[in-house]
Amino acid sequence: MGNSFGKLFTISTWGESHGGGIGVVVDGCPPGLPLSEYDIQPDLDRRRPGQSDITTQRKESDTISIISGIFEGKTLGTPIAMTIPNRDARPEAYAEMKDKYRPSHADFTYQAKYGIRDHEGGGRSSARETAGRVAAGAIARKILALAANVEIAAYVEQVHDISMPPIDTDTEADNLPTREQIDANSVRCPHPTTAEKMITRIKKMQAIGDSVGGQILCRVRNLPVGLGEPVFDRLEADLAKAMLSLPATKGFEIGSGFAGTLQTGSQHNDPFETRDGKIRTRTNNSGGVQGGISNGEELYFRIAFKPTATILTKQKTITTEGDETELIGRGRHDPCVVPRAVPIVEAMTALVLLDHHLRHQAQNKAFRFD
Amino acid sequence: MGNSFGKLFTISTWGESHGGGIGVVVDGCPPGLPLSEYDIQPDLDRRRPGQSDITTQRKESDTISIISGIFEGKTLGTPIAMTIPNRDARPEAYAEMKDKYRPSHADFTYQAKYGIRDHEGGGRSSARETAGRVAAGAIARKILALAANVEIAAYVEQVHDISMPPIDTDTEADNLPTREQIDANSVRCPHPTTAEKMITRIKKMQAIGDSVGGQILCRVRNLPVGLGEPVFDRLEADLAKAMLSLPATKGFEIGSGFAGTLQTGSQHNDPFETRDGKIRTRTNNSGGVQGGISNGEELYFRIAFKPTATILTKQKTITTEGDETELIGRGRHDPCVVPRAVPIVEAMTALVLLDHHLRHQAQNKAFRFD
């Protein structure tokens, strides 16, 4: 259970890290959308392993195949099945994990929950699963861009204790960085001097066999007003779920977030004004959402990623029998997952936004009683 | 849409702040559970307005009635419908809001989304809706306590910039505070000297017509291993959604949270050990969840609440026609929502945990193929 996401634009992912491949089925895609692998592969290339010297060296091209749902270059409105093969699986690197639980991994909990576990590369708990999300998210993003010119830009704001200068969260004070600016360096931080420091830190950790975490900021422009369903399916609630469903995430905040607790109401409230003929807010501590519904301002939120659990130094742990032992991580790993998480965050954001767009249309636009 | 929560233990809330009352329907409750209003009212009393001098003075007893699903003192397994009347509604206090959008409230977004809005007390966007969640959560908590001795304790850790001393998040280092300790003061902080400072601060803000926010810590003991569904319905994902679905929340973090991004992997990983014959972790940066599944350690997470949007000082805003105007908050309000949010956080936690418990049982315990 739990392998599907979305109410109207629904994705179901499948596959283990070292099994017969991974994939995703998308149900609910509007018909008539021009779509091919060329729309999807670029996003997967941003997520794939081996893309730079600060990511895992597993060699996977992550080449996507669309198997169904397309006819003569356009979506049919039927399920879009997509698969990615596992090519560079090295199960032998995980032989030791068969009998030992890696600290802060899912080895123990999967074993305890299911009574059985695929120890090769973490099986289903591997972040490899997220490739399917990225593929589906690429479709969602294309629709949002075509239909409403929605722009989504996520980037690395912090690695370990290195942060880029704060953005001005007031409405439209800052431009969204372009994908080119974000991808200009391997850490995906659009502030070049900070990026350099981040890369140095990651390489240093890599050299000593340790790892670091960090923080991603995701910003969305041109979002229509009215997305989000009170009371349980608030836009920020579904975004929080989407982000906390990603491996290695430990926190989510929208708008002013945790720092907002340090303000008073008179400081925090976003006054309304009319600007360019539209109802806007002067500040944007709300982060683009009020009462769970988008208000037309920039939507922005942050996600905390813990340091990678797989490290190459000796750690104490236990065997599956409960005996004390030691473990040295082997195999290939990311010393910091945050750069590769950027396209995944964007994909999940697109999926949440499109699903809410469809829900909003269904209830509020299908009928008019004026 | 969006007024139901939970897959197997499902709640559906309804009602507006100043309408004919509010309520909730619970579907999926196991049969045979002894249940009456006496199990539920105490939790509602912790949430109700007017309970202390630092909460809104709206006079609502929030007396719950169970209308269905109970026979001779036990649950039937059929839907449990519960209602709470609105007694102290004062719609006249909201006359001004009919034509003005309150800053950082849901007035504008509801109007934009639905093309119609109940301006009295915020209508459906009012936190009054959460009473239904608390009632349903009381049932979930009773089941969890009876079935597995699960203990849930939420409390206020921070108000504005006043924080209580940090707990030691290492496994079992700290006891859970009792409900008596938490409710010993009106701000629901179990650290008495900090509580005193918090109350002083809230009263000061109240005096000048301003408001403050804060932070709640929720801790759960005795949670069975194995709750949580990879990949989208991870336990922390559903908790994050539950918490961000509460009014005024801006952030969620589990375990080490945002601070965990400042650690390295070797610092952050929780080593396994065998303790008292059980598989345990020495530290608990994971917060009780690994790979999206509970690992038997204490589950703990934090929620950020923004300062109350309704303040009694003059604010700039616009009319529904888009013209500039000013607004002075009237009516009754909480200068700080955090103390009353404590039982709501506990209720949502219980709902998520019970739902996942049922899902875990269904897939993993219904059949055995050994």
Add this chain to the structure above:
Amino acid sequence: MGNSFGKLFTISTWGESHGGGIGVVVDGCPPGLPLSEYDIQPDLDRRRPGQSDITTQRKESDTISIISGIFEGKTLGTPIAMTIPNRDARPEAYAEMKDKYRPSHADFTYQAKYGIRDHEGGGRSSARETAGRVAAGAIARKILALAANVEIAAYVEQVHDISMPPIDTDTEADNLPTREQIDANSVRCPHPTTAEKMITRIKKMQAIGDSVGGQILCRVRNLPVGLGEPVFDRLEADLAKAMLSLPATKGFEIGSGFAGTLQTGSQHNDPFETRDGKIRTRTNNSGGVQGGISNGEELYFRIAFKPTATILTKQKTITTEGDETELIGRGRHDPCVVPRAVPIVEAMTALVLLDHHLRHQAQNKAFRFD
């Protein structure tokens, strides 16, 4: 579980036959719809007990109250909660059922499933639950009528072995009977001479303490083309589920139904033609649905209702302890449920059609990629 219906226009019913009342919550209603109890009560009046001398004599006015979701006479887009009190409950009439299982009732299966049972009036298994469906269905029908002029007419075609003359199912050959024509007699058969015979038969059965079943035909005109979701949520699949979810139903057929199995393909196929500028079929064996999707022709289907299980003659049965005993039905009952089932069938039809209309809009109308 299982007390909600619909994906986008969702209803959740609650309540037992002799408990604190019954009700329904509707989620997903489009905002801005003028709505009051006056729109709903007429449908409930057609379902309520005691409406004629061939129905149960339980005296219930079934007066509906709308508690939430309406503001100044219009729907808010928030949940619409509605309740109906139980006034003429006579639990004492069911004392005997506490220890005996009524044949072909749900007494035994509820006890076996839940380990507990409300024996008064059948508790949750009572057809009294359907009042909530009728209330919700009245809203759905109002929307369908306003938005697309959809007309739904169900009526009794057969009671015991008495049938009215067959309609000509070819496209538009027959007019839909009006509600006035259907309600012109107490059995709701628009063919007066047949109706008379049916009423005579029912009264005869009533006189000897026995019961009969029958068949309802439901016909829908002006349904838009395109409703229904392949492959599992075909329009006829969801209609079949809706109808078989009604108490006492044993069968469902659409279009040619079981009789269609006696035709050859060349007889059964409905040739296309262009008529009045529209694509139409010459015959309508398909019953308005092809490939699970409405084709614009009249939608028509039949439902089989078994004879009422409660009869006033002595029957063999067993006690809850498994001992043989006898039982004479007491209390008030319908000698034939079919006339009162007419508004319920119409309500469920409206709910299915509206839900599919919303789903169709969401996927196929929200975006255009031309």
Add this chain to the structure above:
Amino acid sequence: MGNSFGKLFTISTWGESHGGGIGVVVDGCPPGLPLSEYDIQPDLDRRRPGQSDITTQRKESDTISIISGIFEGKTLGTPIAMTIPNRDARPEAYAEMKDKYRPSHADFTYQAKYGIRDHEGGGRSSARETAGRVAAGAIARKILALAANVEIAAYVEQVHDISMPPIDTDTEADNLPTREQIDANSVRCPHPTTAEKMITRIKKMQAIGDSVGGQILCRVRNLPVGLGEPVFDRLEADLAKAMLSLPATKGFEIGSGFAGTLQTGSQHNDPFETRDGKIRTRTNNSGGVQGGISNGEELYFRIAFKPTATILTKQKTITTEGDETELIGRGRHDPCVVPRAVPIVEAMTALVLLDHHLRHQAQNKAFRFD
């Protein structure tokens, strides 16, 4: 939308008749079940085209591949993805259908709904999609058999106007036919002399380019008491939906069905008795379900299939432009779909029963409050 089925044991099918293949993802399978392609292929072989001289001659081996969810021969509790290639696609045979609507097919409704259509072999509307259901159903049936010895036997009871002698639906009066008996002839009727007549009729229709329909009876033994969720998700409601979701179905009836409307209550009621220490009914007009919940008796229901829409005689129809034209069916088709529908009916039955078994366990067995 609409391509998933089941709440706890969920299947999602994908694929078009002549596209890159078809498949299914199963989510919610209990872990630890021994499973391989050998458990699934036999059911697919019963459904595949070209299996006898009375089925379509399309040559598809329908060889299944399990790609995920299995480790060392056992299910992991993670999604099971399965694919089947399309090998003998002949899109050129459908060139004419590009511009013409086949009568009583889904061509027109798909075009109208989606604005786009895969005309090759009917695309998504092809019965080829059901192969995924059969594969998933084989897993469900294996679980039901292992866990509760549940036996499911469907067979052809009627073709055109040729029927086998009626079974005695009274409890256990008749044995279930074995799969060997059912598959002893190509029409899957376990009454040999009737089967012979059916085959002759089908061949005769085939010879003149026409087609016939028929009726399948599905019978289930050893079903546990308690499956089915009142009020909307009654067991018969979900079975009806499952059956009406199959291509070419026009009707469903359970137990006495439409014929039951001709009985009186005193004839139709099933008296309870204690037999072999268990609570049983003497007759079984209920068909194994009372109040929507299984009562432990044989579950039996019938499904009506219309004659195949594709016939090889000239038919009147229109072009996609609305102009009158004629069409002669080409390509390969089944002169009667009923024999190949037998394994599909069994698969859908298994899926419904397992899903309800899991739901029943979750609500009623996870907790005990005695």
